[in-house]
Amino acid sequence: MVKAGLEDVVATDSTVCFVDGKEGRLLYQGFDIHDLAEHSCFEEVVYLLWFGRLPNKSELETINRELRINRKLPDEVVRIMKQLPKKALPMEVLRTVVSLLSMYDPDADDNGRESTIRKATRLTAQMPTIVAYWDNIRNDRELKAPLEDCGLAENFLYMLKGERPDELSIKSLDIALTLHADHELNASTFAARVAAGTETDLHSAITAAIGTLKGPLHGGANQEVIKMLLKINETAKAEAFVVKQIEDHKKIMGFGHRVYKTEDPRAWHLRRMSKQLGERTGDLRWYEMSDIIEKVVRREKGLYANVDFYSASVYYMLGIPIDLFTPIFAMSRMSGWAAHILEQIANNRLIRPRAEYLGPTKMTYVQVEER
Numbered sequence: 001m002v003k004a005g006l007e008d009v010v011a012t013d014s015t016v017c018f019v020d021g022k023e024g025r026l027l028y029q030g031f032d033i034h035d036l037a038e039h040s041c042f043e044e045v046v047y048l049l050w051f052g053r054l055p056n057k058s059e060l061e062t063i064n065r066e067l068r069i070n071r072k073l074p075d076e077v078v079r080i081m082k083q084l085p086k087k088a089l090p091m092e093v094l095r096t097v098v099s100l101l102s103m104y105d106p107d108a109d110d111n112g113r114e115s116t117i118r119k120a121t122r123l124t125a126q127m128p129t130i131v132a133y134w135d136n137i138r139n140d141r142e143l144k145a146p147l148e149d150c151g152l153a154e155n156f157l158y159m160l161k162g163e164r165p166d167e168l169s170i171k172s173l174d175i176a177l178t179l180h181a182d183h184e185l186n187a188s189t190f191a192a193r194v195a196a197g198t199e200t201d202l203h204s205a206i207t208a209a210i211g212t213l214k215g216p217l218h219g220g221a222n223q224e225v226i227k228m229l230l231k232i233n234e235t236a237k238a239e240a241f242v243v244k245q246i247e248d249h250k251k252i253m254g255f256g257h258r259v260y261k262t263e264d265p266r267a268w269h270l271r272r273m274s275k276q277l278g279e280r281t282g283d284l285r286w287y288e289m290s291d292i293i294e295k296v297v298r299r300e301k302g303l304y305a306n307v308d309f310y311s312a313s314v315y316y317m318l319g320i321p322i323d324l325f326t327p328i329f330a331m332s333r334m335s336g337w338a339a340h341i342l343e344q345i346a347n348n349r350l351i352r353p354r355a356e357y358l359g360p361t362k363m364t365y366v367q368v369e370e371r
Contacts, residue, residue, distance in 0.1 A: 005258075011190070011351075016049060016339045017182040024262035028182055029053065037269045042152055042177040042332070043067060046124060049182060049339035050117060063121070064151070070125035071146035071155065073097075074104045078133065078143070086138040090327045091214040093134045094127065095207055101126065102203030111201060111345060119202045120338035127334055128152060131327040132159035153177060156331070161319065168280055169318055172273045173328075176311060179266040180329055182336025184259075188212040188219070192337045196344040197351040209337045210330055219326040224253040225312035226322055229289050238292040246300050254309030255297050263304045270310035277317040286313040 018027040026033040028045065029052050036045055040054075047055040047063050055063060073081075077100055084093060102108050105122060107115035129146055136143050136159075144162055147155045153174040157165040165173075183189070191212040195205035213219035232241045245252055257264055271290075278284035290313050294305045315325050 011185060012193070012344075014184070014340070014343060015052065016343055017184045017336065019184045019259045021257075021259035021261050024260055024265050026183070026265050033179065033265050034268075037175050037178055037266075040178060042174050042181070042335075045178050045181050046335040049335050050120070050342060066121050067125045067152060068146075068148045068150075068155075070122045071129050071148070073101075073126060073129055073133070077101065077104065081130075081133060082137055084137075088134075088138075089214075090131060090134055090323050091210065091219075091330070094130055094327050094330060095210040095214065097130045098123065098127070098203060098210060099207045102201060105203065108201060108203070111199060113342060113346065116202050116338075116342060116345065120334075120342075123203070123206060124334050124338070125152075127327075127331045128156040129159065131324060131331060132156055135160060135321060135324060152331075157318070160324075168276065172277060172314055173318060175269055175273060176314060176328075177332040179269060179307060180311075180332035182333065182339060186218065187215070188333065189337060189340050193340050193344045194351045196341040197348055199345075199348065202338070202341060205341050206334065206337055209333070213326065213330055213333065219329050221253045221306075221308035222312040222315065222325045222329075223322050225309055226316050226325070228253065228293075229286055229313065229316075232289055233285075235285055235288045235292065238289040239296055242293045242296045243300070246297075252293070252297055252301075254312065255301070255303040255305055257304075257306045260304065260306070264306040266307040267305045267310055270307065270314055271305070274310045274313045274317070277314060281317065286317060 015029065017029075018025075020026070028036060029048050031048065031054070036048075040048075043064050044055060044060055046067070047059060077097060080100065081093065081097060084096070101123065105119055107119050110116075133143055135141075142162070144159045147158055150158075151170070151174065154165060154170045157169055157173060185193075188209040192205045192209040195208040196202075216224075232238050242252060271294075274287040274290060275284070278287040290310060294309065297303050297305075312325070315328065316322070320328065
């Protein structure tokens with residue numbers, strides 16, 4: 001039986017991630033996302049996804065060091081970025097530069113596990129640099145050299161804004177990166193595994209994933225959420241706005257999920273961060289509007305908020321430009337994509353499904369003069 005969008009079709013075995021849609025649980029290599037968000041850091045999650053276990057102190061120090069010393073981009077790549085049209089979308093730039101970096105990677109042609117981990121480490125370190133540099137290039141701002149004395153979240157905010165962020169901002173982004181790191185066979189991860197299944201290189205598989213994530217049905221929902229909040233702009237107008245949207249049968253982004261039948265566990269943490277960031281600035285408007293919208297949609301439509309809904313206000317209150325929301329998703333998901341690529345190449349078989357043919361079968365060729 002054909003299922004549109006391959007809904008509920010099991011395509012592979014995996015130990016990387018488990019999405020329990022019925023119970024609303026998300027596990028990375030067996031660890032609950034709530035435990036990881038509360039106690040872990042993004043770098044620790046990267047190690048967990050790639051190696052199947054949490055690192056000891058020495059292993060964490062090693063992966064931290066490797067991620068910190070690989071943040072720089074080759075000078076030639078930066079020069080090429082400066083020649084790109086400034087109207088280019090950040091996701092277009094990210095896709096293009098990741099592809100370009102394969103030409104400068106010393107392990108480019110080696111698809112062995114160890115070399116793939118080295119390539120994945122470099123890309124995980126470099127992608128935040130690409131995103132931050134592009135925002136500065138297109139706005140004619142000075143490019144800040146990556147720091148080597150802090151985590152990925154802090155370094156990204158520093159390169160983006162040119163100053164050291166405060167602890168709440170660092171922690172908020174670090175948790176957001178952890179929450180977005182993997183989510184089983186979503187569209188971009190499946191694209192990465194399909195590409196890897198052909199025995200192409202890591203950079204090509206990641207480029208395929210980024211191209212897939214660029215699509216608005218996958219990676220752009222939180223951008224639409226913040227545009228909605230900006231349009232409403234006042235807490236008092238939120239309920240009437242969303243009720244009208246429902247009456248007009250218009251889609252409200254950030255709600256519902258193909259797998260979860262209850263609350264997305266990631267939304268719980270992002271909701272809390274949205275409130276904390278609002279309290280810090282004394283402007284709870286974005287959180288309060290989100291809270292009202294969530295309650296109305298739950299009441300009227302029976303839908304739960306997903307990861308995109310509250311991540312919109314979190315990123316916005318961190319001062320991140322709206323069109324960087326999806327590239328930040330990619331910065332985080334790079335870790336999960338790599339984990340699935342490593343799993344694919346470890347026991348590879350070319351992914352080649354069939355289609356249910358519905359067309360004619362007995363057509364007769366007619367010469368062009370007689371048509």
